[in-house]
Amino acid sequence: MTVLDHRNDPVAAVPGWRPGATAPRTDPAPLLPDPEPHRALGTGAADAADPELLRELYRRLVAGRRYNQQATTLTKQGRLAVYPASTGQEACQVAAALALRPQDWLFPSYRDTLAVVARGVDPLQALTLLRGDAHTGYDPRATRTAPLCTPLATQVPHAVGLAHAARLAGDDTVALALLGDGGTSEGDFHEGLNFAAVLHAPVVFLVQNNGYAISVPLTRQSAAPTLAHKAVGYGMPGRLVDGNDALAVHQVLTEAVERARTGGGPTLVEALTYRIEAHTNADDATRYRQAEEVDAWRAHDPVRLLEDALRGRGLLDEQLVADAADQAEQLAARMRAEFHTDPELDPMSLFAHVYAEPTQQLREQAGQLAAELAAEAEVHGR
Amino acid sequence: MSTAVRDQSGREQSGPRTGTMAQALNLALRDAMRADKTVHVLGEDVGALGGVFRITDGLTAEFGPDRCLDTPLAEAGILGTAVGMAMYGLRPVVEMQFDAFAYPALEQLFSHVAKMRNRTAGKLPLPITVRIPYGGGIGGVEHHSDASEAYYAHTPGLHVVTPATVADAYGLLRESIASDDPVVFLEPKRLYWGKDGWDPAAGVEPIGKAVLRRPGSSAVLVTYGPSLPVCLEAAEAARAEGWDLAVLDLRTLVPFDEATACEVVRSLGRAVVVHESAGFGGAGAEIAARLTEKCFHHLAAPVLRVTGFDVPYPPPMLEHHHLPGVDRILDAVARLQWEE
Ligand SMILES: Cc1ncc(C[n+]2csc(CCOP(=O)(O)OP(=O)(O)O)c2C)c(N)n1
Numbered sequence: 001m002t003v004l005d006h007r008n009d010p011v012a013a014v015p016g017w018r019p020g021a022t023a024p025r026t027d028p029a030p031l032l033p034d035p036e037p038h039r040a041l042g043t044g045a046a047d048a049a050d051p052e053l054l055r056e057l058y059r060r061l062v063a064g065r066r067y068n069q070q071a072t073t074l075t076k077q078g079r080l081a082v083y084p085a086s087t088g089q090e091a092c093q094v095a096a097a098l099a100l101r102p103q104d105w106l107f108p109s110y111r112d113t114l115a116v117v118a119r120g121v122d123p124l125q126a127l128t129l130l131r132g133d134a135h136t137g138y139d140p141r142a143t144r145t146a147p148l149c150t151p152l153a154t155q156v157p158h159a160v161g162l163a164h165a166a167r168l169a170g171d172d173t174v175a176l177a178l179l180g181d182g183g184t185s186e187g188d189f190h191e192g193l194n195f196a197a198v199l200h201a202p203v204v205f206l207v208q209n210n211g212y213a214i215s216v217p218l219t220r221q222s223a224a225p226t227l228a229h230k231a232v233g234y235g236m237p238g239r240l241v242d243g244n245d246a247l248a249v250h251q252v253l254t255e256a257v258e259r260a261r262t263g264g265g266p267t268l269v270e271a272l273t274y275r276i277e278a279h280t281n282a283d284d285a286t287r288y289r290q291a292e293e294v295d296a297w298r299a300h301d302p303v304r305l306l307e308d309a310l311r312g313r314g315l316l317d318e319q320l321v322a323d324a325a326d327q328a329e330q331l332a333a334r335m336r337a338e339f340h341t342d343p344e345l346d347p348m349s350l351f352a353h354v355y356a357e358p359t360q361q362l363r364e365q366a367g368q369l370a371a372e373l374a375a376e377a378e379v380h381g382r
Numbered sequence: 383m384s385t386a387v388r389d390q391s392g393r394e395q396s397g398p399r400t401g402t403m404a405q406a407l408n409l410a411l412r413d414a415m416r417a418d419k420t421v422h423v424l425g426e427d428v429g430a431l432g433g434v435f436r437i438t439d440g441l442t443a444e445f446g447p448d449r450c451l452d453t454p455l456a457e458a459g460i461l462g463t464a465v466g467m468a469m470y471g472l473r474p475v476v477e478m479q480f481d482a483f484a485y486p487a488l489e490q491l492f493s494h495v496a497k498m499r500n501r502t503a504g505k506l507p508l509p510i511t512v513r514i515p516y517g518g519g520i521g522g523v524e525h526h527s528d529a530s531e532a533y534y535a536h537t538p539g540l541h542v543v544t545p546a547t548v549a550d551a552y553g554l555l556r557e558s559i560a561s562d563d564p565v566v567f568l569e570p571k572r573l574y575w576g577k578d579g580w581d582p583a584a585g586v587e588p589i590g591k592a593v594l595r596r597p598g599s600s601a602v603l604v605t606y607g608p609s610l611p612v613c614l615e616a617a618e619a620a621r622a623e624g625w626d627l628a629v630l631d632l633r634t635l636v637p638f639d640e641a642t643a644c645e646v647v648r649s650l651g652r653a654v655v656v657h658e659s660a661g662f663g664g665a666g667a668e669i670a671a672r673l674t675e676k677c678f679h680h681l682a683a684p685v686l687r688v689t690g691f692d693v694p695y696p697p698p699m700l701e702h703h704h705l706p707g708v709d710r711i712l713d714a715v716a717r718l719q720w721e722e
């Protein structure tokens with residue numbers, strides 16, 4: 001039978017559709033986000049959490065922080081064309097990767113290279129877009145990680161479609177789409193969430209609300225009570241979480257993924273966080289935000305919150321701290337080494353992969369470029 | 383491949399038949415869905431209604447609502463969802479309800495569908511067919527008559543296919559669905575109800591091949607899609623003027639069959655490109671430029687264009703002034719510098 005309800009039965013096409021029918025078709029109450037964002041660190045939940053999970057989150061957050069620093073340094077050295085740092089958002093990035101199982105798919109945006117790396121993609125491959133040598137450096141199918149998406153929110157319907165196809169196939173696959181607060185204003189966000197709810201697709205949306213879309217604050221972006229509330233209008237649950245609380249994000253996402261996996265449909269998660277750095281290395285954040293705001297968020301740092309929780313449980317021993325620092329340095333060293341040299345690029349690759357077979361016109365244009373290259377080589381050879 | 387179809391009384395039919403383009407397209411979808419269970423149709427009103435032009439008639443009944451899906455009204459959402467479905471191994475066939483209502487999906491089409499193979503170095507080809515009823519001549523009110531082929535043809539990574547005959551409608555749609563590249567499949571809606579005798583089993587020339595619909599010795603009319611019947615009519619009328627016009631049906635704009643077009647133009651030395659969409663920046667500009675570049679020394683006259691005017695599509699009571707007709711085509715033919 002079908003995964004969709006009522007479709008073959010004209011009588012039940014809209015159950016209860018009669019003049020004067022006013023009752024909501026679904027009860028909105030359970031869909032509403034809690035008034036307070038979910039927190040776990042510093043609460044009883046942290047005391048109950050698996051120590052190894054806390055340690056793993058810690059090691060990865062420390063490495064993630066170092067990854068952001070190293071990538072930013074690489075832009076200053078001209079080794080990356082541009083880098084949108086996720087410094088301050090590491091809890092979301094790492095928890096997103098950890099909440100997924102191997103068969104699940106991640107749909108990242110341009111800011112989510114850390115999530116991609118945390119998923120296991122090689123940092124060099126994850127960063128080719130931002131280095132400028134290839135749009136996508138990894139194999140999306142093999143890594144079950146979609147290409148980094150730059151046109152805002154356009155990855156949202158892709159995640160929905162993939163999740164829908166997986167469900168039709170009877171597969172145990174969930175899709176997780178990442179986007180920012182600004183992206184929620186785009187039409188594709190609306191269309192994607194509406195499709196997800198109608199199709200009951202096993203997909204989770206994580207909005208990393210860092211308060212700004214480049215320079216534009218959230219107040220100019222949306223008048224919704226919270227972004228999580230938007231879920232209710234689509235008929236899916238909205239969840240609000242402290243995006244700097246790695247354990248809380250991990251819990252909320254794990255629950256949402258599990259819900260999707262077991263036929264519960266999509267969930268919208270809004271994580272409240274902050275980007276400590278400018279939008280990218282090319283941006284000047286002092287033009288639109290106050291230093292004291294940044295300081296307030298620095299005091300609510302995701303790495304520090306986790307450290308405090310680990311210390312509270314007596315888990316922050318020398319071994320763990322040394323291991324985490326060591327892994328972080330290894331990652332940074334690998335990035336420095338691998339980005340030290342310019343990549344070797346084949347100009348003729350321009351014509352590869354436009355179509356399965358190049359058209360006559362592309363073959364001619366490839367011939368033209370080859371001749372230009374040969375002429376160039378001759379000039380240099382002389 | 384099965385080419386069986388049920389007639390009104392439910393009997394399976396196969397072999398030569400007479401039918402409309404709409405029926406041929408419907409059969410192509412049905413046969414593609416029978417042959418390959420990864421083929422999924424999605425769009426607005428494609429289910430119980432069978433689409434506003436009935437091209438998907440009966441598909442939900444035969445294949446169920448999962449295979450032929452009535453979606454919410456959101457063209458970007460439809461195409462974006464199809465992208466994800468294709469990433470997971472399905473072969474989506476998207477129906478856009480009308481030409482102008484495909485525009486909300488252009489970002490998905492241009493930024494993702496056209497580019498995904500390229501931006502993933504061949505790892506994620508998207509075998510998506512986007513069917514779009516296009517063009518005027520049906521008395522449609524505003525936003526129901528755009529000839530939008532130039533937007534698609536200008537975008538690298540898309541194939542752009544537009545049948546003009548009943549047999550091509552079937553054959554080219556089957557091939558488009560089977561293609562691992564994304565295809566924008568433009569259906570000339572004013573040809574939907576034209577009848578012709580054809581045989582699904584006979585096969586047609588592949589995508590990327592132009593076909594000479596009418597041989598001639600004076601000049602060639604180069605055209606495609608909705609303008610083919612107009613050109614054939616013009617060629618017939620031209621006999622009275624003493625011209626023996628050939629008519630070349632391009633069938634696909636991308637890939638453009640330059641070899642065949644150049645061969646015909648070189649042999650005749652005179653050509654007029656005909657389409658109903660606006661001339662400025664239109665497909666005809668590209669075709670005329672290429673023919674001029676490649677056939678210059680064989681030309682007895684500049685390659686001329688007969689197109690719709692550079693105006694927003696007019697109200698239905700005025701559309702016949704906009705659409706190229708026989709007279710406008712013959713006027714252009716007269717300007718091909720016949721007097722030596
Ligand atoms: C469709 C589209 N419009 C504009 C842009 C340019 N742009 C890139 S990032 C950005 C801000 C996005 O803000 P948000 O969604 O909050 O994500 P953040 O950068 O804060 O992570 C803009 C306007 C774009 N990439 N895509």
Ligand SMILES: [Mg+2]
Nearest residue numbers: 180181212213
């Ligand atoms: Mg933001």
